[in-house]
Amino acid sequence: MINARQLEVLTTVIEVGTTLRAAELLGVSQPAVSNMIRHTEDLIGITLFERAKGRLVPTKEARLIAQEAQHLFMQQKRVSRIVREIREGSRGSLTIAASPSLGLGLVPRVIGEFATGAPQLRVSLELGSIDVICDMLASGQADIGFALTQPRHPAVSHEAVGAGEMVCVCPPGHPFARMRRIGVADLNQVPHISYSAATPLGQMIDRVFAEKGLERRYAFEVRHTATALEMVAAGLGVALVDSFGLIGRRADNLERVAVEPSMPIRINAMMPRLFPTSSLAISFLDRFRTVTGAAG
Amino acid sequence: MINARQLEVLTTVIEVGTTLRAAELLGVSQPAVSNMIRHTEDLIGITLFERAKGRLVPTKEARLIAQEAQHLFMQQKRVSRIVREIREGSRGSLTIAASPSLGLGLVPRVIGEFATGAPQLRVSLELGSIDVICDMLASGQADIGFALTQPRHPAVSHEAVGAGEMVCVCPPGHPFARMRRIGVADLNQVPHISYSAATPLGQMIDRVFAEKGLERRYAFEVRHTATALEMVAAGLGVALVDSFGLIGRRADNLERVAVEPSMPIRINAMMPRLFPTSSLAISFLDRFRTVTGAAG
């Protein structure tokens, strides 16, 4: 019927009064404006201007149309702004699913970096087991997932986005703090915090102990490294944690000591195979890699 | 940036899933859709679809844009509807200024006819003296004016839109009702309703009496024919009224009798010279003419 360009020309002419100044404002020639108005009048069958003494006088109808067109212009600007924000990565929604080990420490920190300066960005973070994460990804409820274990799900792809190892943390002044490295067996000699045998970390540590013919003995049992860290910081004992959990954490109330034997861990990023990965998720992944790469 | 057509194609493809069905819905060929999408992606620099196994899978970004575009489409439809309503004369605002003689009888009746079936039409009617009417027109407060007297104002044009004459009305069973015509002098013999000497009608009637060397004598004085009509209908007496006031009025409680000598009157429509007359005003004028022409 009548298109946005025609409405734009119409309202501009009404605003500034002459085709000449309207043409200047619109950055086109005067005949373009003149022709457009005539064409629009023919198209919609409404007289938009009276030609009085060589001047254009807008009719009431033209004024009404121009007024209503303002709402259309608002929406045009809105869509343009949203498109621009998407391109600049500052708009969109990103849903992240993570295992508690990562979701309570490293991931929130990366989100914090990622979201600064992008107020229109909505990030939501869901915690869950590896199976829950896979289900969320497969069903489109989450865009990207992070866990220390590898997913086994046909609709979920994965890739390593960070390599690290288990390290020992202890309060400042603890005997361990003066050692360059400790053996896992040493842990049994001091009160320490460890993980439920039902968790991946607990199983991994148990495996290492088992190889040495030992049995893990600990004072406090937790499920997540973030909890263990807080307990160590509170002075309750030492703990084995993944090196990622220490990234960005101020070191004034924690000492870090290497562990023998090395227990390598890797962070797996997971993405759904059934849906295209959003560009927002991809750029989040990039940011994630720079963080873990800098201090894995 | 991104235009409405591109958004339309985008949302259609997302809705129906394939370029082929989108092309059908949009009434264009499949390559047109395919090219448009590619072109849009290049234009805005955002990947809108992933090409997976020969199918197009919309990205999150595309979904978001399509969703926001709905508001734009709403406004487009709204503007189109308004344009159509204007063309069909069923939308707009029309302000009419009329003298009380017309504004209390004939004009409201024409407005009633004019506005039926056009719910979006706003008509306002202002009553006033001929000078007030002229001022309203000259200042753009009114679109069109109606009066029995001719305007004398440089910025107001006028034209006759109905010719009639003064007629005598009397209650059914009144002695006058059996006469084919009466003389003005006969009025002095019966109780009758007439007009203040300060009104145009009063002056006109006085002039006729004066030509016959008579003086007008009446029982009730009013200012408007509409009032006079009501009083006659109430049985208070007879009256001279303009023939327009009887148009459309049911005749069961009023008898109409011609008057000698004839007192021709005309209705003047007035329009501002400084502003273009709205098409709504012009079509109202047309309707007015058909009403007065049918039974002047």
Next chain:
DNA sequence: TTATCATATAACACCCGATTATACGGTTTG
């Protein structure tokens, strides 16, 4: 393998919306 469906590419056509150049009517001005 063949048939079918969906997308992409190539080559071409059309028309909208732009251009420049110029004419024309009105108002202002020396």
Next chain:
DNA sequence: CAAACCGTATAATCGGGTGTTATATGATAA
């Protein structure tokens, strides 16, 4: 009154966005 100026309209033309048909390519189903 003629000249200058302002604003609009017309003519002829151009370019690109958006369309077309024909066809290739790739994935899936029979």
